Amino acid sequence: MTSIPQASVDQLPADAAILDVREDDEWQAGHIDGAVHIPLTDVPQRLSELPEGDPIYVVCRSGGRSARATEFLNSSGIEAVNVDGGMRAWEASGKPMTSGSGAKPTVI
Template sequence: MFGSQSATPTVDLAALPADLYLLDVREDDEWQAGHAPDAVHLALSELTARTEEVPADRDVYVICRAGARSEQATSYLNQLGCTALNVAGGMLAWEAAGLPMVSEDGSQPTVV
């Protein structure tokens, strides 16, 4: 579905800006279990059909569970002319770093 480039732009958690646009490309069940509070959810499987929802006028930081799907999405968005960066380590690294998370049902958020 998505092409892959060998040099996908990647950013570490420590380098994320405070006002970032964080695009979470995990599936619905993963999103519901736990995600960053201000993230925007758009599953990778829906990205090609909903690309117009991704802002073209600002940097887009893309995250998934560990980094593979977000790398695909980052490459795809950059091919379309967006400025997208893959968040290294994904939500597993986010959770391990103790960064804030929320769940959709109010339960203890977790990465699945």
């Protein structure tokens, strides 16, 4: 297995292109403002919807699903980096989030 590029939440550039591969309920509960949401199982069919970026930073709840998406994207010739620790690390670091429900954003 090839090594998957990783970055911590503190290493993301301010203008990072972020792809969130969590499920709809997770996205609604809390996500990074400006991220593009495509659930992991939909990524292969929705490549045309990926955010513009080189690389694309991929996030999920803790890093497992985003690692799979990162591996797939890189094998497809799209430069991608897994966000180590995912949204749990993002929330723990106090970085801003937004929710789709109007409620206080949280990571589920």
